[in-house]
Each structure stands twice: as structure tokens, then as C-alpha cells.
Amino acid sequence: MISKRWQCLWMSLPELDFAQGTVNKKARSVYMSFVGRALMLCNSTDIKKFSLSCDLLCDELRISTWIFGTVRQNVEVLDLCLLLLTKPLILILSLQMCCNLKLPSVISLSSFKIMTLTHVMFPDHAIDQLLSGCPILENLTLDECYWENVTSVSISGPTLRTLVVYDFLDDKNDCQVLVSGTMLKSFVYEGKLKRKYCLLDSPSLEDACINVDGDQSKCAIQTCKLMRGLSNVNRLVMSSSTNQALSQTKESLDPLPMFHKLKHLEVNVEYLDMSYGALLDVLQNSPFLTYLEFTKGIDLEVDHWELDPIPPCFLTYLKVIKFGDFLGLEDERIVIRVLLQKAAVLERMTIHWSEEEFTGVEGFRQQMKVNAEVQVLPKSIKKLCYLSHLANVAAL
Numbered sequence: 275m276i277s278k279r280w281q282c283l284w285m286s287l288p289e290l291d292f293a294q295g296t297v298n299k300k301a302r303s304v305y306m307s308f309v310g311r312a313l314m315l316c317n318s319t320d321i322k323k324f325s326l327s328c329d330l331l332c333d334e335l336r337i338s339t340w341i342f343g344t345v346r347q348n349v350e351v352l353d354l355c356l357l358l359l360t361k362p363l364i365l366i367l368s369l370q371m372c373c374n375l376k377l378p379s380v381i382s383l384s385s386f387k388i389m390t391l392t393h394v395m396f397p398d399h400a401i402d403q404l405l406s407g408c409p410i411l412e413n414l415t416l417d418e419c420y421w422e423n424v425t426s427v428s429i430s431g432p433t434l435r436t437l438v439v440y441d442f443l444d445d446k447n448d449c450q451v452l453v454s455g456t457m458l459k460s461f462v463y464e465g466k467l468k469r470k471y472c473l474l475d476s477p478s479l480e481d482a483c484i485n486v487d488g489d490q491s492k493c494a495i496q497t498c499k500l501m502r503g504l505s506n507v508n509r510l511v512m513s514s515s516t517n518q519a520l521s522q523t524k525e526s527l528d529p530l531p532m533f534h535k536l537k538h539l540e541v542n543v544e545y546l547d548m549s550y551g552a553l554l555d556v557l558q559n560s561p562f563l564t565y566l567e568f569t570k571g572i573d574l575e576v577d578h579w580e581l582d583p584i585p586p587c588f589l590t591y592l593k594v595i596k597f598g599d600f601l602g603l604e605d606e607r608i609v610i611r612v613l614l615q616k617a618a619v620l621e622r623m624t625i626h627w628s629e630e631e632f633t634g635v636e637g638f639r640q641q642m643k644v645n646a647e648v649q650v651l652p653k654s655i656k657k658l659c660y661l662s663h664l665a666n667v668a669a670l
Contacts, residue, residue, distance in 0.1 A: 286316075286317060287316075288320065288321060288322040288323070289321070289322050289323040289324075289325075290312070290313075290316065290321060290323065290324050290325065290344075291323070291325040292305075292308075292309050292312075292325065292326050292327065292328070293325075293327040293328075294327060294328035294329065297329065302329075302331070305328065306328075306333065306336070309326070309328075309340065310336070310340070313340055313343055313344070320347060320348045321344050321347045321348065321349045322349070322351065323349070323351040323353065324341075324344040324349045324351070324353070325351075325353040326340065326341075326353070326355070327355040328355075380407075381403060381404060381406070381407030382407055383407050383408045383411075384407075384408075384409055384410065386408050386410070386411055387410055387411060387412045387413065388411075388412065388413045389408065389411055389413070389414050389415070390414075390415040390417065391414075391415065391416055391417065391419055392417040392418060392419070393417070393418050393419065394416075394419045395419070395420055395421075395422060396419065396420070396421045396422070396424075396427075397421075397422045397423060398422070398423050398424060399424060399427070401419075401421070401427055401428075401429065402427070402428055405429065405430065405431055408431065409431075409432065409433070410433050411431050411433060411434055412433055412434065412435045412436065413435065413436040413438075414429070414431070414434060414436070414437050414438070415437075415438040415439075415440075416429075416437075416438070416439050416440070416441075417438075417440045418440055418441065418442065418443055419441075420443055420445050420447060421447055421449055422447070424447075424449050425449050425450065426449060426450045426451075426452065427449055427450070427451045427452065428452045428454070429451060429452070429453050429454075430452075430453070430454040430455050431455055431457075432455075432456070432457065433457055434455040434457060434458055435455075435457055435458060435459050435460065436458075436459065436460040436461075437453060437455075437458060437460070437461050437462070438461075438462040439462065439463045439464070439465065439471075440464050440465060441463070441464070441465030441466065441467070441468075441469065442464070442465050442466055442487065443465075443466075443468075444466075444468075445468075447468075447469070448468055448469055448470065449469055449470070450469070450470040450472065451469050451470065451471045451472070452472055452474055453471065453472065453473045453474070453476070453503070454473070454474045454475040454476060455475075455476055455478075456475065456476070456477060456478060457478055458476045458478060458479050459478055459479060459480045459481060460479075460480065460481040460482070461473065461476075461479060461481070461482045461483075461504070462482070462483045463483070463484050463485065463486075463500065464483075464485040464487065465485075465486070465487065465488070466486070466487060466488030466489075466493065467486045467488050467493040467496050467497060467500070467519075468488065468493070470496055470499070471496070471499075471500050472499060472500070472503060473500070473502075473503025473504065474503065476503065476506070477506060479503075479504065479506050479507055480506075480507060480508045480509065481507060481508065481509045482504045482507045482509070482510050482511070483510075483511040484497075484500065484501070484504070484510075484511070484512055484513065484516045485513035485515065485516060485542075486500075486513070486515050486516045486519045487513070487515050488515070488519075490515065490518045490519040490521075490522050491522055493519055494519045494520070494521075494522030497516060497519040497520055498520060498529075498530065501520065501530060501531065502530075502531045504531075504533075505531040505532060505533055505534070505535075506535050507533070507535065507536060508535055508536065508537050508538060509536075509537070509538040509539075509540075510533070510536055510538070510539050510540070510556075511540040511542055512539075512540070512541055512542065512543070512553075512556070513542050513543065514542070514543035514544055514546070514570075517541070517543055517546070517551045517552050517553055518551065520551075520552030520555070520556075521550065521551045521552045530552065530555050530556060530559055531559065532559045532561075533556070533559050533560040533563075534561065534562065535562070536560045536562065536563055537562060537563060537564045537565060538563075538564070538565045538567075539556065539557075539560065539563055539565065539566050539567070540567045540569060541553060541566075541567065541568050541569065542569050542570060543568070543569075543570055544570040544571065544599075545570065545571040545572060545573040545599075546568060546570075546571070546572050546573060547573050547574065547575050548572055548573070548574055548579060548609050549574055549575055549576045549579050550575065554581075554585070557585035557587065557588075558583070558585050558586070560585070560587055561586045561587055561590070561591070562587060562591050563585075563587040563591060563592055564587075564591050564592060564593050564594065565592075565593070565594045565596075566592060566594070566595050566596070567595075567596040567597075567598070568596070568597050568598060569598040569599070570598060570599050571597070571598065571599040571600060571601065571606070571628070572597065572605070572606055572609050573605055573606075574605035574608060574609065579608060579609070579612065580612060581612050581613070581616045584616050588616050588617045588618065589618045589619070590618070590619060591619065592617050592619065592620060593619060593620060593621040593622070594620075594621065594622050594623075594624070595613055595617065595620065595622075595623045595624075596623070596624045596625075596626070597610070597623075597624070597625045597626065598626045599626070599628045600625050600626060600627050600628060601627075601628055602627070602640040602641065602643065610623070610625070627641060
């Protein structure tokens with residue numbers, strides 16, 4: 275007989291190993307109930323190992339819930355043997371560690387569609403080995419991961435659709451990272467671009483967000499090379515630092531590519547100087563652009579500004595321009611007047627006021643001042659301009 279004080283000790287065990295025995299309806303029911311109750315009662319905050327071996331049958335959802343639960347408890351070793359699999363089981367692997375990733379000689383993660391790797395150190399070509407064992411992987415996030423003893427790394431997959439990279443580490447490894455995937459549709463990069471990222475063979479890429487937050491003078495060429503791999507995107511988001519880095523290449527022999535498919539451009543720049551930077555080059559190289567958004571305001575550092583030369587899209591395709599965080603300053607009003615006059619086929623310009631800077635009566639007066647300027651524009655132009663008033667002054 276076991277003393278009662280020992281009865282609950284199993285609930286804190288760091289390793290859980292469940293293997294199905296005899297296969298019949300009653301035994302199966304007992305086994306599934308036992309595993310479910312054991313996982314529910316387990317109070318270990320960190321599970322070192324979770325091993326599950328059983329027939330999948332019609333319990334995909336139930337088994338997925340078990341796996342998700344152990345992943346949330348920071349499982350270090352996930353050992354799954356799921357038999358009679360009639361369709362892919364959508365699984366998520368989230369791995370966080372601060373040491374070398376050691377992989378077995380054979381990897382088979384045939385059911386994983388979503389994978390997040392945080393602070394993982396890949397020795398040699400471990401990342402290639404890991405991804406080759408994930409034949410249906412669709413979403414991959416690399417968060418502050420790094421590589422050792424390699425000069426070139428390949429990130430690819432036959433079904434990879436979304437790749438997100440956060441790379442702000444200060445390590446000295448400047449290896450080349452080759453990204454490819456015929457099914458890749460979305461790419462996000464945020465980091466210092468100390469490594470040489472290059473997108474190859476990604477004809478399906480539609481959406482990209484680039485935030486290069488490093489020394490612009492040092493990463494300018496690499497930023498331009500990264501942008502070359504985005505020539506097929508339909509939607510592009512650029513940060514302030516990305517714009518500045520690209521501006522460093524204006525005098526170099528590395529011109530920006532043509533963005534023949536780009537229709538939606540979002541410039542996530544805090545008070546972008548319209549008289550300087552690579553934005554005008556991007557606009558010149560985007561002949562079919564229909565939507566242009568400045569999410570964090572605009573600025574001018576010159577007394578007189580004209581959009582010269584006029585980007586081709588302004589004459590033929592650009593239909594919507596949107597401003598965010600608008601302050602109503604003279605520089606901003608100059609830009610609005612010029613864009614309204616130059617965008618020949620524009621259908622709508624939307625202006626959203628800065629809710630942080632303008633409140634109450636003063637904010638309302640400033641809005642009325644800009645509205646009065648719009649009213650003196652030619653009728654064919656002013657009807658395009660829509661000012662979004664602040665909610666807290668709408669009733670004044």
C-alpha cells in the first residue's frame with residue numbers, strides 16, 4: 275500500500291510517456307480518458323518530455339489539444355507517434371532555447387504546419403536538416419535565431435507560405451541567408467540586416483514588410499539587395515529606417531528594382547520628409563500603384579517643393595492616398611495641395627488627424643483651417659479630399 279502523501283507526486287513529473295496498448299473500443303476509451311485526465315491534473319510548469327503513441331482515428335481535435343497544452347508548458351522534447359493518419363494534423367511547434375540545437379540523424383515532423391523558433395542557435399546546417407523534415411510546413415517564424423560555423427544558410431520549403439524573421443542580434447556572424455519557396459506569399463523582416471538576406475525563386479510572393487533598424491550607412495547595399503527579391507509583391511510596407519537605408523544607395527551602382535506588380539504601398543515612417551529619401555524612387559519604379567498610405571505623418575525640409583518628375587502611376591493608376599497622424603502644419607498642407615494637383619486619376623484622399631496632438635476646441639479650429647484651404651481648391655480636386663474629424667470634437 276502507498277502512503278497518501280505519495281499519491282499526488284506524479285502530477286509534478288517532468289516527463290510524460292503515454293503508449294497505447296491493446297486496440298479495441300473499450301481499451302481505446304479508457305486510454306483516451308486516462309491521458310486526458312492525466313494532462314489536466316499535471317501541474318508541472320515545465321515539461322521536459324512528452325511522448326504520445328496511439329492511433330489517431332477520429333480524435334484529431336482532442337489529440338491536437340493535448341499537444342498544444344504541452345507546448346504551452348515549454349516542452350523540450352516532443353515525441354509523437356500517431357498511426358492511421360488519414361489527413362494532416364495541424365500542429366504548432368514553439369521552441370525557445372538559448373543553447374545549440376542538437377538534432378537526431380533522421381527528422382520526421384510530417385504534421386507540423388506552424389513553427390516558431392526563438393533564441394535557437396543552429397550549429398552548421400541544422401536549420402536545413404530541420405526544415406527538410408517538415409514537408410507540410412506553412413508558417414515559420416525565426417525570432418532572434420543565429421547560426422554557427424556556416425557561411426550560407428538556406429530557408430525553404432515546398433509548402434512554406436509565410437516567413438517572419440526578427441533579427442536584432444549583435445553577433446558577428448554575417449553569413450548569407452537564402453530564402454526561397456515557390457509557394458511563399460508573405461515575408462516579414464525586422465532587424466539590423468547584419469546578415470546578407472536574399473530572396474530567390476519566390477514567384478508567388480504577394481506581401482512584404484521590411485523594417486531595417488540598423489546602421490543605414492553599413493546596411494544600405496544589403497537593404498537594396500533584399501528589396502530586389504520583392505519585385506513581384508502586390509503590397510509593401512516600408513519603415514522609416516528602411517527608407518533611410520535605401521536613400522544611402524542613390525549614388526551607388528545598386529538601383530532599386532521595378533515593382534511592376536506593386537499596387538499597395540504603405541510608408542510606416544514618422545513624419546517622412548517628402549523632399550528626400552528613396553520613397554520617390556520607389557514611386558517612380560511602381561507604374562501600377564493604386565494605393566499610397568503615409569501612416570505616421572509627413573514633413574518637408576525645403577521651402578519649395580514640387581513632385582518632379584511625376585511618377586507614372588500618378589498619371590494613370592493611383593486612385594487612393596491616405597494620411598495618418600496629420601498635424602495640419604504648413605508643410606503638410608503644401609504636400610496635400612501638390613499631390614491633389616498631380617494625381618490625375620485620384621478618386622479619394624483621406625486625412626486622419628493626430629489624436630494625440632489635437633484635442634478639444636484647438637484641434638477643431640486647426641481642422642477647420644485646413645478644411646477652408648481645401649474649399650478654395652478647384653471643384654474637381656477638392657471633392658476628392660476627405661478629412662476624418664476627431665471623434666472628441668465632432669459634437670462641438
